[in-house]
Amino acid sequence: MKKFMNVAASMVAESLEGFVSAHDRVVVFGPGRKFIRRRHLTPGKVAIISGGGAGHEPMHVGFVGHGMLDAACTGHIFTSPTPDQIIAAIEETDTGAGCLLIVKNYDGDIMNFEMAAEAVIGRHRIETVIASDDVAAQGAARSSGRRGVAGTLIVEKILGAAAEAGMNLAGLKALGERLSTQxxxxxxxxxxxxxxxxxxxxxxxxxxxxxxxxxxxxxxxxxxxxxxxxxxxxxxxxxxxxxxxxxxxxxxxxxxxxxxxxxxxxxxxxxxxxxxxxxxxxxxxxxxxxxxxxxxxxxxxxxxxxxxxxDEEALRLWDEPVLTAALQWGRHDQR
Amino acid sequence: MKKFMNVAASMVAESLEGFVSAHDRVVVFGPGRKFIRRRHLTPGKVAIISGGGAGHEPMHVGFVGHGMLDAACTGHIFTSPTPDQIIAAIEETDTGAGCLLIVKNYDGDIMNFEMAAEAVIGRHRIETVIASDDVAAQGAARSSGRRGVAGTLIVEKILGAAAEAGMNLAGLKALGERLSTQxxxxxxxxxxxxxxxxxxxxxxxxxxxxxxxxxxxxxxxxxxxxxxxxxxxxxxxxxxxxxxxxxxxxxxxxxxxxxxxxxxxxxxxxxxxxxxxxxxxxxxxxxxxxxxxxxxxxxxxxxxxxxxxxDEEALRLWDEPVLTAALQWGRHDQR
CATH class of the missing domain: 3.30.1180.20 (Dihydroxyacetone kinase; domain 2)
Structure with a gap:
């Protein structure tokens, strides 16, 4: 194995430090470096939070920014972020309209995001959308039903745009579930x-x-x-x-x-x-x-x-501007 | 060797066909598929043309579009495009203000771009900027002096923005030579x-x-x-x-x-x-x-x-909007 790294134990942390420093007009670390969030939060907007193991970059940190995610929690390589990371992200980015968690369908991720959601009951309104687009993985290892894979970015883009446009938490949850079937x-x-x-x-x-x-x-x-x-x-x-x-x-x-x-x-x-x-x-x-x-x-x-x-709605929301490290287009761009 | 391909002989052509089809709002094939050009040319603007062997993608085709290249000529893998490809690109994209050729410093590329420039003497005004940023390659294989490598994209972005803003052929040539030293x-x-x-x-x-x-x-x-x-x-x-x-x-x-x-x-x-x-x-x-x-x-x-x-000018031009398959940002994006 040849990799550009110093020691394996600090590889994720060093890489994230480089990521934040390269994109410091778009993202910042949250307290204790437990997550990465948008530099500018929008008060009154539903916060969209995702996360997962490291090793899938640019997902999810590369999708933090205007029109997509408010925060992303990164775990160790191929390992779910811990509940305290997710709780910290919820507390930092919920500006009153609640949080939507977008979780890839893996047992570890679902468990930790659920624990975080339960820990903040009464203080934050939370809904969860499970991304599960992998046709090859009904009953495969480490997941129940379809795994969440590349299609997750489509869910994050479209729900991010909808939240930016002012959709409320219930609307986002319903839209996310509809998307998942498509x-x-x-x-x-x-x-x-x-x-x-x-x-x-x-x-x-x-x-x-x-x-x-x-x-x-x-x-x-x-x-x-x-x-x-x-x-x-x-x-x-x-x-x-x-x-x-x-x-x-x-x-x-x-x-x-x-x-x-x-x-x-x-x-x-x-x-x-x-x-x-x-x-x-x-x-x-x-x-x-x-x-x-x-x-x-x-x-x-x-x-x-x-x-x-x-459908019409998904197409319109896909075309809405997005400004993240990995996905970026403006209102009048022709794609 | 494992690759996603059908047969090696058609790999470049099939890949370019996919590229044009995926980005058909930004780029189109030129006649005979000899090059890829911007869908919308700007009359009176100096045309910026680059190219080189295939195998360096997204460079150069991924840099064709508003604020960067007007056309890119792709050769076989690691092989310069032929003069007739370059001539065709010049004829198609020169709307009267001349063409600036951006050529990576490899003997084969320089020879073919030179032959193309000579072939159109009297019909098109042509200037050439040589990209030569590789510190490791003074006297290395296949080039005389520094090779043109990743820094080429910076030359293409900045000269593309300058051309978009109306800079004339002589100004672009001078700016390109200044950039090369930096x-x-x-x-x-x-x-x-x-x-x-x-x-x-x-x-x-x-x-x-x-x-x-x-x-x-x-x-x-x-x-x-x-x-x-x-x-x-x-x-x-x-x-x-x-x-x-x-x-x-x-x-x-x-x-x-x-x-x-x-x-x-x-x-x-x-x-x-x-x-x-x-x-x-x-x-x-x-x-x-x-x-x-x-x-x-x-x-x-x-x-x-x-x-x-x-310098001030390079920074301002770097920040100008660009809309290509591989590099894309708008006027108000914060980078």
């Missing part, structure tokens, strides 16, 4: 993950193998097979996603192709190209696109494809 | 590059080795050594950069930490954190920061650090 993701990996603490790969693939149906914590996927060409890989992913969605006529959608950390951008665009064609053949209009490395699993080579059906 | 980059790699055509790594490192002073074409660097901790690596890079710059008192600068394709974002922020401290100790004020994967070498694990001294 976002599906599937991932494949060409390598495992090397966790700095252990310096060992979480799984090892032969030079001609790929792992299908992976999550973002280095856990094995659904099955392993010989690597095939991009057309075949994209076709398998897209058909699995489509089989798990309830399509209407003339659906409009966002297509997100997300790299896991070790996959070069041109390969993401190549898969995007195939996936877009396949979805369009199935009658879906791709009206928005996002291609890049957003929801990662350290240095894993691999990618996921996410299809998110967009 | 930008220095150094890179290190933890792995070689696997070129799809050959399916072989360009160089191989032992599990405990790193290559120091690498460029972005998979060529070996200046020397090889045992990998050390991040503090030591950053210190070596920063001192080499500083030794090659003429500093004034209280210089202001942009600090760019750029991933080569296979290095996760948290490691980039960790190196940023150390490098920023080191530069600040040397009396440099880091007033702008950019951390991410922008100028790549396929799947190479590694990174480069770039320091770009900013």
């Amino acid at each position: 976002i599906r993701t599937m991932g494949v990996a060409l390598s495992g993950v090397t966790v700095p603490d252990t310096a060992r790969a979480t799984f090892t693939l032969e030079p001609d193998e790929m792992e299908v149906g992976v999550g973002i914590h280095g856990e094995p996927g659904l099955f392993r097979q010989k690597i095939t060409d991009a057309d075949t890989i994209a076709s398998m992913i897209c058909s699995t996603i489509l089989a798990d969605m309830e399509l209407q006529n003339s659906d409009r959608a966002l297509l997100l192709v997300n790299g896991f950390g070790g996959t070069p951008t041109p390969e993401l665009y190549l898969i995007y190209n195939v996936a877009r064609r396949l979805f369009e053949v199935s009658g879906i209009r791709i009206v928005r696109s996002l291609v890049g490395t957003y929801v990662t699993s350290l240095d894993m080579a691999g990618l996921s494809v996410t299809l998110s059906l967009f | 930008i220095r980059t150094m890179g290190v790699a933890l792995s070689g590059v696997t070129v799809p055509d050959t399916a072989r790594a360009t160089f191989t490192l032992e599990p405990d080795e790193m290559e120091v002073g690498v460029g972005i074409h998979g060529e070996p660097g200046l020397f090889r050594q045992k990998i050390t901790d991040a503090d030591t690596i950053a210190s070596m890079i920063c001192s080499t950069i500083l030794a090659d710059m003429e500093l004034q008192n209280s210089d202001r600068a942009l600090l760019l930490v750029n991933g080569f394709g296979g290095t996760p974002t948290p490691e980039l922020y960790l190196i940023y954190n150390v490098a920023r401290r080191l530069f600040e100790v040397s009396g440099i004020r880091i007033v702008r920061s950019l951390v991410g994967t922008y100028v790549t070498s396929l799947d190479m694990a590694g990174l480069s650090v770039t320091l770009s001294l900013f």
Whole structure:
């Protein structure tokens, strides 16, 4: 394992310090460095808080800022933040309208966010939205039902925009639950993950193998097979996603192709190209696109494809301005 | 070698097709798909054209759009675009004010851009700016003098903003030459590059080795050594950069930490954190920061650090709005 680091124990803290210092006009550390929050909070707005293990960067810290998250809590690598981190973020960012917690569907995350929510009962109004977009993970390791993976960023963007526009806590909760039914993701990996603490790969693939149906914590996927060409890989992913969605006529959608950390951008665009064609053949209009490395699993080579059906409201909220370290556009940008 | 691709011969073309389709509100293909250009050209503005081999994405195609490049020509992997591609881009984007060519300092690129410029003499006014920011490559392989590496994006951003604001061809040429003296980059790699055509790594490192002073074409660097901790690596890079710059008192600068394709974002922020401290100790004020994967070498694990001294004009132009696939901010964003 070769990494740019000093010692494994301080890797997350050092990296977050660099992150805050590079983006100090957008974000600041909360007290005790327990979380990262927007530099400028908006009084009266529902606070949107997310978090999870480190190793998925830029998610979630890269999504803190105007139009998206108010705070993000980062745990150790692939480990949920602790309840006291989440409680501190709630106390700091709730300006009176309550907090919406966006939690990826992993047992550890759900437990700690629930404990935090229970600890502040009577002092803060809290609602929770569970992100669970992974079609490959019904009953997979470390989660009950679908895992929350790359589609989480879509939930965070759209709910962030809605909160910015003044939507109340109940409205955000309902919108989040509606969104969750319309976002599906599937991932494949060409390598495992090397966790700095252990310096060992979480799984090892032969030079001609790929792992299908992976999550973002280095856990094995659904099955392993010989690597095939991009057309075949994209076709398998897209058909699995489509089989798990309830399509209407003339659906409009966002297509997100997300790299896991070790996959070069041109390969993401190549898969995007195939996936877009396949979805369009199935009658879906791709009206928005996002291609890049957003929801990662350290240095894993691999990618996921996410299809998110967009109604009028979702499309409008997706297009609203966002100003974060990792996702940024203005009102009049054409995307 | 495992890559998401169909066949190596069409990999670049398929990836560019995906790129244009994902960003079709910002870019379009030129005739014959010889280059990618802005969807909306501005009559009377000097056209800014760049290009180079594929494998460095998002550079240059990801920098085409408002406030940066008018066109980008992509060659085969690590191979200059041909003169006819460049000529086609000039003919399409020159709306009367001439063309500025931004060329990375590699012999192949310089030759082909020169041939294109000569071919259009009498029909188009052309000036050329050579990007040459790599401190490690005075006399290195495939270039004469310093290679053009990650600092190229700073040249493209600033000259793009100046052209957008109406600067004429002579002014842009002079500004570009001034910029070139103020930008220095150094890179290190933890792995070689696997070129799809050959399916072989360009160089191989032992599990405990790193290559120091690498460029972005998979060529070996200046020397090889045992990998050390991040503090030591950053210190070596920063001192080499500083030794090659003429500093004034209280210089202001942009600090760019750029991933080569296979290095996760948290490691980039960790190196940023150390490098920023080191530069600040040397009396440099880091007033702008950019951390991410922008100028790549396929799947190479590694990174480069770039320091770009900013006078008032450079800072103002850097902050001007930009709307491209890979770099995007608005007028009022706080960075």
